[in-house]
Amino acid sequence: GDLKQLRALTDEFTRFMLSYKFAVDEMMTKINILREEFSHRHDYSPIEHVSSRLKSPDSILAKAARKGCELTLAGIRSDLHDIAGIRVTCSFISDTYKIFDMIAAQRDVTVLQVRDYIKEPKPNGYRSLHMIVEVPVFLSDHVEQVKVEIQIRTIAMDFWASLEHKIYYKYNRAVPERLLAELRDAALAAGSLDVRMERLHDEVIALRDLGGADDGVMDAR
Ligand code: 0O2
Numbered sequence: 001g002d003l004k005q006l007r008a009l010t011d012e013f014t015r016f017m018l019s020y021k022f023a024v025d026e027m028m029t030k031i032n033i034l035r036e037e038f039s040h041r042h043d044y045s046p047i048e049h050v051s052s053r054l055k056s057p058d059s060i061l062a063k064a065a066r067k068g069c070e071l072t073l074a075g076i077r078s079d080l081h082d083i084a085g086i087r088v089t090c091s092f093i094s095d096t097y098k099i100f101d102m103i104a105a106q107r108d109v110t111v112l113q114v115r116d117y118i119k120e121p122k123p124n125g126y127r128s129l130h131m132i133v134e135v136p137v138f139l140s141d142h143v144e145q146v147k148v149e150i151q152i153r154t155i156a157m158d159f160w161a162s163l164e165h166k167i168y169y170k171y172n173r174a175v176p177e178r179l180l181a182e183l184r185d186a187a188l189a190a191g192s193l194d195v196r197m198e199r200l201h202d203e204v205i206a207l208r209d210l211g212g213a214d215d216g217v218m219d220a221r
Helices: 002-042 056-065 073-079 093-104 155-170 177-210
Strands: 046-056 084-090 111-117 129-138 142-152
Touching: 002 046, 002 073, 002 084, 002 129, 002 142, 056 073, 084 093, 084 155, 093 129, 093 142, 093 177, 129 155, 142 155, 155 177
Parallel strands: 084 142
Antiparallel strands: 046 084, 111 129, 129 142
């Protein structure tokens, strides 16, 4: 009867969401392995932190409706790329591309789409490296290819994006022009901070490789 139908429906939806959870778990393991192995090999970690989220059923439906995609699980699965999301925050711009390359090179990861908003920032100033990948999830009786959106950015880009996101929603997507201009300006400042920090980091590495820096450097601050 109705109850049985409803059970089947919720069961189908639960399995739909679970496949994204498994894909995130898998990608998180991959990224944590890269992070640990890299810091073992190079004495520093290119990754500051990693976070993940699954889109809530409410925002999945809202985005599906907004994009005008077919309102079935199959339609949503094919048109929404960010049900599973991972955000990797790095110290420096060069690290974001390193992480990108290491993920893209993995044999069971298929890169479906790349958006490089670092090379080409959005008009509002947003910078970040986005990739949509597909990973195989091995279930009891079949293998499923599941999409995950990965956003890779620096600490400065992340700082800017979280503030912009708050302002955007505070003003219900209609931000006053004065604030928009300030945000664009702040994005430029964040961009030049990234460049300066990376230059300093390169200098420290070069000094270290020359054996020029010793333990006294820390004490002399
Ligand atoms: P939320 O609330 O973070 O989930 P497409 O999916 O291909 O039709 P979309 O979604 O615009 O196009 O792709 P894009 O441009 O790669 O952006 C995807 C995500 O990047 C967004 O997800 C945000 O998380 C982030 N993002 C993109 N542009 C901006 C921006 O201007 N400011 C900030 N703060 N974040 C941005 P959602 O679903 O839009 O939002």
